[in-house]
Amino acid sequence: MKPYQTIPIQDCGEPLVPIPSDRFALVQPHPYQALGAPYENQSPYYLREGVLTALIEAQTELQQQRPGWRMQIFDAFRPLAVQRFMVEHTFLAQVQARGWLAATLTEAQRQQVMAEVVQFWALPSDDPATPPPHSTGAALDVTLMDDTGAVVDMGSPIDEVSPRSHPDHFADRPDPAQQDYQAHRTLLNQVMVAAGFRRHPQEWWHFSLGDQLWAWQQRQAMGDDNFLAHYGRASVDLGVQ
Template sequence: MKPYQAIPICDCGEPLVAIPGDRFALMQPHPYQALGAPYGDRSPYFLRVGVLTALVEAQAQLQRQRPGWRIQIFDAFRPLAVQQFMVEQAFLEQVQARGWTTAALTPEQRQEVMAAVVQFWAVPSADATTPPPHSTGAALDVTLMTETGAVVDMGSPIDEISPRSHPNHFVASSNLAEQGCHAHRTLLNQVMESAEFRRHPNEWWHFSLGDQLWAWQRRQETGSDKFLAHYGRASVDLWVQ
């Protein structure tokens, strides 16, 4: 159990609505759908109403600083089955990266791999009090695009399981290119925070607003326990097509 999962949830009941493709750059094809993740007939590009409203403001703030730039959406809502699929995918990739096979893993090797995976992936649970952030409709993975449509260099790809993914990995680098990557990460964080999002401690690309992780971070910042999660696991009846 992660510390933020102890935060109480008082779901406000806001629906899930589509992220408008004419306002934001949606990654196509969607990376997890391309792997075969079980979305069924559902789109991953959905968020709670209040989260989408904040995202619109974040992009407006970005464009005040960088005219023509846009926020590119890599991923947003994930049903529990998709979360489980991607945790298993990440586990397999980490096993293969070590030159191992899943059938021959020792208990110690399995523990090593899982410890790496859970730094970046929330293991799904059917318990409604501990939903994965993306399954609430309050979390999303994003990057930046320039006015020409070029994806901005952030120094590591989204979902990479390595220290390079940590938001401040390049902060002390003397390499000019890496300094530029840190500046881009800082810009993304600034515009998202201006709309009240908070960034995942381990992932430069992951932001949320109103879920348990967000509430836990706000409590850490302020020392106040008044912050609760107002988005829990999103159910089918909240989906607005």
């Protein structure tokens, strides 16, 4: 169990609402759907109503600093079945990257690979008290697009399992290109934090507002243990669970 999963949840009951494609750039086709993830014909581009309101505020702040720029949404709501699929997919990809075979892994090898995977992927949990962040509709993976419509270079792709994904990986690097990567990551973080979001400690692209990870980070930053999560596991069809 990760530390943030001990935070109590008092779900506020907000519905999941679609992210408007006329306001935000949505990655199409969706990367996980293209891999065969079981979305059951549902769109992943949903957020809790209050989270979407905050995202609109973040984009407004971005456009005040960079006219013509906007957010590109890579992923948002993620059902548990998709979380399970992607954890397994990432695990197998890391096994193959080492030149190993999944069928012949030793227990030590399996643990080594899984230790890397869980730095970036929450394990799927059927327990309502420990929902993966994306299953709450309060977390999203996001990057920036410039005023030409080009995706801004952040120095590593979303979901890369490597140290380059850490938010400050390029901090204090002398290379001008790497300085640009860090400046872009900093800009994204600044506008999201200004709207109330918190960034995942390991991932430059992952932000949440109101879930357990957000509440845990608020407690750490503010020194106040009264912060609770107000978004638990959700469903597009059934609403809050």
